[in-house]
Amino acid sequence: MAGRHVARPVVKLGLGAEEIYGAKGREIKRFPEKKMAFKKVSEELGRPWFEVWSRNMLSQYRESRIGKDVSVSSPLEARSHIALWVGAATWNRLTQPYGEGHENMGFLSWTPLNVPPPFRGSPEPDPDPEALTQKVKQMARFLGANRVGIAKLNRKWIFEETCRNIYSPGEPKTKKIVFREMDAPEETETELVIPDKVRFAVVTIFDLNRVLTRIGSASIDTSVATNIGYSRMGLGDVALAEAIRTLGYTAIPCKNGVGLSIPMAIDAGLGQLGRNGLLITPDFGASVRIGKVLTDMPLIPDKPIDFGVTEFCESCMRCAKTCEVEAISFGEKTCDPPLETGNPGALKWYVNGKACLNYWIESGASCTACQAACPFTQSRYETLPPSAVWETEVSLPFGIEG
Numbered sequence: 001m002a003g004r005h006v007a008r009p010v011v012k013l014g015l016g017a018e019e020i021y022g023a024k025g026r027e028i029k030r031f032p033e034k035k036m037a038f039k040k041v042s043e044e045l046g047r048p049w050f051e052v053w054s055r056n057m058l059s060q061y062r063e064s065r066i067g068k069d070v071s072v073s074s075p076l077e078a079r080s081h082i083a084l085w086v087g088a089a090t091w092n093r094l095t096q097p098y099g100e101g102h103e104n105m106g107f108l109s110w111t112p113l114n115v116p117p118p119f120r121g122s123p124e125p126d127p128d129p130e131a132l133t134q135k136v137k138q139m140a141r142f143l144g145a146n147r148v149g150i151a152k153l154n155r156k157w158i159f160e161e162t163c164r165n166i167y168s169p170g171e172p173k174t175k176k177i178v179f180r181e182m183d184a185p186e187e188t189e190t191e192l193v194i195p196d197k198v199r200f201a202v203v204t205i206f207d208l209n210r211v212l213t214r215i216g217s218a219s220i221d222t223s224v225a226t227n228i229g230y231s232r233m234g235l236g237d238v239a240l241a242e243a244i245r246t247l248g249y250t251a252i253p254c255k256n257g258v259g260l261s262i263p264m265a266i267d268a269g270l271g272q273l274g275r276n277g278l279l280i281t282p283d284f285g286a287s288v289r290i291g292k293v294l295t296d297m298p299l300i301p302d303k304p305i306d307f308g309v310t311e312f313c314e315s316c317m318r319c320a321k322t323c324e325v326e327a328i329s330f331g332e333k334t335c336d337p338p339l340e341t342g343n344p345g346a347l348k349w350y351v352n353g354k355a356c357l358n359y360w361i362e363s364g365a366s367c368t369a370c371q372a373a374c375p376f377t378q379s380r381y382e383t384l385p386p387s388a389v390w391e392t393e394v395s396l397p398f399g400i401e402g
């Protein structure tokens with residue numbers, strides 16, 4: 001039944017991601033960053049994966065291409081797309097690129113950056129969790145998130161350790177991420193310490209540009225879309241962390257780092273897991289990036305939702321058919337990933353992370369084909385009124401025929 005997704009009512013569930021996707025007799029363990037595809041592929045290449053990616057991007061530009069199969073009229077035209085990508089990546093880079101491997105670095109600091117000293121670590125007495133929940137959600141929206149939800153923090157989603165050389169080959173440089181009874185987060189030579197009192201994640205959704213994500217399966221323009229998403233996430237979530245600290249609480253902005261974003265987003269009621277291994281949201285389908293800020297602020301957690309994604313994915317297969325490197329499974333859900341880059345124990349469709357990343361590298365661009373092809377994303381293209389999202393004002397980029 002691969003076809004249009006028909007919107008269904010959102011059903012609230014009482015379970016967390018661990019109960020929904022956990023399998024009987026199997027344990028989900030904390031995942032170490034050193035097993036991420038970025039690290040594993042860099043090890044196999046013997047050089048940073050991004051170096052090879054960039055080399056391919058540059059050779060395509062000289063041949064007037066902005067992806068393996070996307071031609072433009074001239075090298076100047078191709079260079080203009082690269083220029084847009086460099087611009088789009090600026091705030092992603094300045095707020096610690098993507099976040100993984102960059103915990104507690106620069107703007108992703110776990111301690112206050114610019115909070116007036118009288119407010120640091122001194123919340124108002126008798127906090128009202130309901131009022132604080134409403135306020136933190138409002139602040140997240142004002143600061144740039146399209147959607148926000150609160151998850152009760154499941155420590156299983158926190159990485160077992162960070163990997164400081166995540167994009168490079170060589171022996172992993174790791175630091176354990178641990179929980180301990182502390183007043184404030186701390187980093188030592190060997191550990192990143194999260195205070196025990198940090199019990200919630202404020203999970204933020206940033207939607208991707210609907211025009212750019214559909215230009216080629218992988219093109220510089222799809223990379224522009226993802227980088228704008230990460231740049232907006234960096235600006236929004238770092239600002240949200242500062243706002244939470246000004247209310248007197250601890251805040252740990254993460255981007256992709258610190259822990260697994262998708263199960264936290266599921267716990268926060270923001271979507272379900274798709275066959276393509278991505279979070280499928282009711283409003284934006286799979287075309288999103290997910291941020292999170294961990295905090296000890298007393299909050300009311302949201303509940304996971306069910307709007308029919310799992311049942312639809314059973315027969316849809318559109319993402320699996322779209323993927324040029326067969327990184328997405330056509331088979332049944334399983335608890336055992338095909339590679340160590342997946343975290344075993346959850347009953348789901350695992351994606352072959354290495355095949356996916358190698359396709360990005362070969363294309364000299366990141367791929368969004370499985371997001372764009374998903375009927376839940378497509379229904380968004382068809383149903384949202386033009387004024388509903390900012391990016392509808394953006395016309396097709398220079399040199400591309402619509």
Ligand code: SF4
Binds near residue numbers: 325326327357360369
């Ligand atoms: S799994 Fe990777 S390579 Fe395949 S469609 Fe999705 S992003 Fe592209």
Ligand code: SF4
Binds near residue numbers: 313320
């Ligand atoms: S994730 Fe894949 S299988 Fe599921 S609805 Fe989207 S395209 Fe279809």
